[in-house]
Amino acid sequence: MKTDSLDRTCPDDSEKAINRAEQHLRRGRVSRRDRWYPLFHIASQSGWINDPNGLSYYHGRWHVYYQLNPYEPVWGPMYWGHVSSSDMVTWRRERVALAPGEGDDKDGVFSGSAVVDDNGNLCVYYTGQRWLDPNNSRAGQTQVQMMARALDPNAVHFEKLGRIIAPPQNQRMDDFRDPKVWKQDGIWYMIHGVGTAQQKGQIWLYSSRDMISWTFLKVIFEDKNPDVFMVECPDLFPLKNAKGDTVWVLCLSEMRRDPQDPDAETNVVAGYMVGDFSPETGFQSKTSLRKWDHGHNFYAPQSFMAPDGRRIMYGWMKPDSSSMPTIEDGWNGQLTIPREVRLDSKGNVCTLPVSEMAELRENELQAGSLLVQPEPEITLCEDLQAGEIIMEIDLETSSFHQAGLKIHATADGSYVLLTYDKETHQLILDRSRGGNGDRSSRIVELDAVENELSLRVYVDRGSIEVYANQGEAVLSSYSFPNEGPRSLILTSSGGNMVITQCQVFTLRDNGLAG
Numbered sequence: 001m002k003t004d005s006l007d008r009t010c011p012d013d014s015e016k017a018i019n020r021a022e023q024h025l026r027r028g029r030v031s032r033r034d035r036w037y038p039l040f041h042i043a044s045q046s047g048w049i050n051d052p053n054g055l056s057y058y059h060g061r062w063h064v065y066y067q068l069n070p071y072e073p074v075w076g077p078m079y080w081g082h083v084s085s086s087d088m089v090t091w092r093r094e095r096v097a098l099a100p101g102e103g104d105d106k107d108g109v110f111s112g113s114a115v116v117d118d119n120g121n122l123c124v125y126y127t128g129q130r131w132l133d134p135n136n137s138r139a140g141q142t143q144v145q146m147m148a149r150a151l152d153p154n155a156v157h158f159e160k161l162g163r164i165i166a167p168p169q170n171q172r173m174d175d176f177r178d179p180k181v182w183k184q185d186g187i188w189y190m191i192h193g194v195g196t197a198q199q200k201g202q203i204w205l206y207s208s209r210d211m212i213s214w215t216f217l218k219v220i221f222e223d224k225n226p227d228v229f230m231v232e233c234p235d236l237f238p239l240k241n242a243k244g245d246t247v248w249v250l251c252l253s254e255m256r257r258d259p260q261d262p263d264a265e266t267n268v269v270a271g272y273m274v275g276d277f278s279p280e281t282g283f284q285s286k287t288s289l290r291k292w293d294h295g296h297n298f299y300a301p302q303s304f305m306a307p308d309g310r311r312i313m314y315g316w317m318k319p320d321s322s323s324m325p326t327i328e329d330g331w332n333g334q335l336t337i338p339r340e341v342r343l344d345s346k347g348n349v350c351t352l353p354v355s356e357m358a359e360l361r362e363n364e365l366q367a368g369s370l371l372v373q374p375e376p377e378i379t380l381c382e383d384l385q386a387g388e389i390i391m392e393i394d395l396e397t398s399s400f401h402q403a404g405l406k407i408h409a410t411a412d413g414s415y416v417l418l419t420y421d422k423e424t425h426q427l428i429l430d431r432s433r434g435g436n437g438d439r440s441s442r443i444v445e446l447d448a449v450e451n452e453l454s455l456r457v458y459v460d461r462g463s464i465e466v467y468a469n470q471g472e473a474v475l476s477s478y479s480f481p482n483e484g485p486r487s488l489i490l491t492s493s494g495g496n497m498v499i500t501q502c503q504v505f506t507l508r509d510n511g512l513a514g
């Protein structure tokens with residue numbers, strides 16, 4: 001099936017819409033409260049942010065675009081927000097890049113990706129959204145894949161080129177979105193997510209020689225989980241293992257219905273499978289679906305390849321659906337820090353902060369080796385607004401049952417607890433005594449390590465990211481402390497914790513918090 005080539009159905013008034021959005025964002029910035037606003041994570045200056053989009057490196061700068069509702073701190077009409085950086089840690093806020101137009105993207109510029117085309121221009125592919133009945137989202141929607149090209153080397157201004165792929169005409173397909181494009185052996189490929197009429201989640205593959213007219217090749221994935229009715233934000237990329245062989249990683253963000261309660265809010269899971277891929281044979285999975293992140297707040301990640309060959313991923317720290325205290329502060333949502341995706345020596349996929357993150361380190365609070373006894377606890381830092389903690393724990397000589405860190409501990413006695421359980425090998429992020437917001441816990445069981453546990457923890461004003469054992473497991477969660485200084489405390493129960501190496505760094509801000 002050959003799809004439509006360029007269909008310029010979007011006479012555009014984006015310029016006006018972008019200016020209006022910018023004005024609103026600036027007003028929102030003035031009234032924003034900053035008690036939990038991130039110092040080193042990417043967030044919108046006000047309003048709502050979701051998926052990372054259009055991740056790219058172009059003319060010497062890193063670009064992160066993102067799903068943005070400039071008008072309210074909840075999901076709504078989608079724009080593409082934009083930040084750029086020369087070093088991946090210090091960011092510049094750019095003008096809103098894409099706004100809903102008057103045609104196929106009238107009700108939203110949904111998620112998509114970026115590539116540098118054969119003429120050296122940055123091109124973005126995204127989904128145009130239109131509600132069938134603008135007053136009733138339950139009436140359904142039309143989604144098509146669209147394209148825009150950057151007009152300047154800073155990739156701030158875009159020319160929309162229109163629709164390139166529409167759903168097959170003989171079937172109604174409401175969920176048809178999130179194009180991810182790459183080039184392989186001289187040919188352009190695209191995948192996007194689909195929710196079929198039979199409520200199956202699929203990923204479709206296309207190819208193109210000119211980047212404009214696309215040929216449907218095949219369905220490369222259908223989710224076997226009967227509760228999954230749509231897979232969003234697919235991504236597919238190769239990684240090399242220690243022997244130099246290539247494996248392929250297929251990423252997807254599943255939307256799952258609750259069979260017991262069809263009206264319940266959709267449950268979502270972002271994961272990946274490892275296998276083989278070729279455009280001819282499609283994707284053959286060799287693993288089951290594994291979660292990218294075991295924290296409370298992670299969804300819709302996107303990756304891209306850096307010029308030096310690294311595979312870099314950002315995720316969206318999806319707000320807790322029940323209670324997001326930041327809404328009253330005028331903002332909602334942030335991205336994770338950038339992570340490098342690699343295969344470890346055993347061939348397992350692992351994710352670690354990019355090495356550039358070390359550039360944010362400001363002061364090192366000396367700690368060295370430490371013996372933590374059940375009493376008294378050890379305060380590592382009296383007030384940590386933004387920091388990084390590195391800990392190597394000797395499990396052989398430690399006698400604790402559960403030990404770890406109290407994070408965002410305030411004078412009223414609230415904190416979030418990160419502990420490792422020596423018997424069950426579980427890493428637990430427990431928000432039950434947290435200051436504000438959702439109070440649930442998340443647990444991940446680590447591979448049984450003989451003698452050492454290594455933790456790397458990033459603490460921002462409203463969130464925590466934990467990387468265990470060189471990226472074997474990650475947990476990303478919001479944490480909204482109460483008022484006053486936010487201490488960082490080492491704690492151990494049932495015996496001692498022997499820390500062979502502990503470093504605490506304060507981190508400077510990324511340039512976006514002001």
Ligand code: FRU
Nearest residue numbers: 067078110111177232233300
């Ligand atoms: C994932 C998602 C995408 C869609 C976008 C809309 O969070 O639902 O599938 O393109 O968000 O904002």
